[in-house]
Amino acid sequence: MKATETSRFPQVVIIGGGFGGLEVAKALADQPVDVLMLDKHNYHTFQPLLYQVATGSLEAGSIAFSLRKNFDDQKNFRFRVAEATQINPEKNTIDTTIGEIAYDYLVIASGSTTNFFGNKDIEHHAMPMKSIPEALDLRYMLLQHLEEAVLKATKEERExxxxxxxxxxxxxxxxxxGAxxxxxxNILTKDYPELKKDEMKVYLVDFMPRVLSAMSEQASAAxxxxxxxxxxxxxxNVKVDNYDGETITFEGGKSVRTKNVIWSAGVMGSVPEGLDKDIIMRGNRVKTDNICRVEGFENIFAIGDVAAxxxxxxxxxxxxxxxxAIQMGKTTGKNILHLIKGETTESFKYFDKGSLATIGRNKAVADLGKIKFQGFFAWVVWMFVHLISLLGFRNKVVVFINWVGSYISYNGGSRLIIRRFVKEAVPQDAEPLPNSD
Known part of the structure; x- marks a missing residue:
């Protein structure tokens, strides 16, 4: 593989600064390649803690870390704020929001976005939570609606x-x-003494027969x-039929009056244009071979949520x-070096380290291979794993202090409305909005 015109080394372009993209770049450190990472944000987001940003427990800056700073010691690394819009495999280039970029090896690590399963009504009115801007929008909406509830005279108006x-x-x-x-x-009546706890309702809905369906039945039941x-x-076992911004309806006739619908029912890969539709699989994911290489190409890889x-x-x-994503990123980085050197590549083998989920204070579930446990110890393990996984020493310290403060006071977070969130209106000339099915 020849180097690009601007470098004497092969250029590896990585689309996305998520978990997978980081590992590819790290695997190529101090190697005879030039690494260029593209992302629409200049920071890495620690997505497992987005829900704490959304509920005001953590500030956004404590779960984000500068991509440039993370690689400031890696001499062969460059970063650009850009979105990839089109892959041109025949030219070994990609079209981006900052112009055309050439590559010798391309790694698609662009992650996923919310899947609304074709229901435009739900897509417009419900709130996703896949990024820091979306989590902040959700936070401000939540707080604004609590403020609105205080102003309503009757329980029916507040509902x-x-x-x-x-x-x-x-x-x-x-x-x-749980949050x-x-x-x-713990907080509602402290911040809003005019409101009553029993007036705030939290519903968790899924069409599957149990919560946390990917985890063990023991974890699900707990x-x-x-x-x-x-x-x-x-x-x-409940499927959403529609949501119009005022009422969410379910198949079978049940409905709930609400202005707060948060959608985490599915994801789909974020794939730039340019790849053959035949290799785009269910969930908008790109079909790959056993070394994470996109089917039909010698120098394009896909990893993480976007890979199938x-x-x-x-x-x-x-x-x-x-x-x-992490393990695919490490393997892909190694295999790019193997290909450059003409060596045999390594097949990707996923090692499942287990699953964790927290439900709240002193409550979590853990599936670590054959070892399954719930409760306080699982909660401690969850906190430890997430704390050490955060990028940046400062972020680790800030999050730890926030968690300790919240645990002691039962009242963590500042819950400030820094800017107002306003949902865009549905266009007047919009076509009729279809149901999800």
Missing amino acids: PYLNFVLVGAGPTGVELA LAELRN AKDFLTKMGVEVLV MITNDTPKGHPGVAQV
Whole structure:
């Protein structure tokens, strides 16, 4: 593979500064390659703690870390704020918001976005939570609606402002439901003495038969029990029919009046244009071979949430979790070096280190291989794992201090409305909005 015109070394372009992209870049440190990373933000987001930003427990800066600073000692690394819009495999270039960029090797690590399954009504009115800007929008909406509820004279008028419906009972939905329940149980009447706890309702909805369906039945049962005891109404085997911004309706006729619908029911890969539709699999993921190389190409790779490595062991691809992206990133970095040197590549093998989910104070579930446990010890393990996984010493210290303060006071976070969130109006000439099915 020849180097690009601007360098005597092969240029590796990485689209995305998430968990996978970071590992590719680190694996190429001090190697005879030039690394260029592109991302629409100049920071890495620690997504597992987004829900704490959304509920005001943590500030956004404590779960974000500068991508430039993270690689300031890596001499062969460059970074640009840009979005990749089109891949041109025939020219070995990509079109971006800052112009055309040439590559010798391309790694698509662009992650995923919220999947609304084609329902434009829900897409417009519900709130996603896949990025820091979205988490902040959710925080400000939540706080604004609590402020609005204080101004309403009757319980009926307050109801839609105080009903919170979370669609999707995976880790994000479960953790956010627990955080909202704790806000109601420990903070609501302190901040808003005019309101009553029993007026704020938290619903967790999923079409699957149990919460945390990707984890063990033991973890699922414990999580549901924790949530129920905290006052969350858990609705499983329930499919959302529609949401118009005022009322969410479910198949079978049940409905809830609410202005707060948070959607975490599915994700889909964020794939730039330019690849053959035949290799775009279910969930908008790119089909790869056993070394994470995009099918049909010698020098394009896809990793993490955007990749679909279909094998007998993984007929639906790997789960969309951080550990998959991290391990794929490490393997891909090594394999790019193997290809440059003409060496034999290594097949990707995923090692499942286990799953963790927290439900609230002293409550978490853990599946670590054959070892499964719940409660306080699982909560301590969850905190430790997430703390050491954060980028930056300052972030670790800030998050730890916030957690200690919240644990002691039962009243963590400042919950300031720094800017108002206003949902855009539906265009007047919009076509009729279809249902999800």
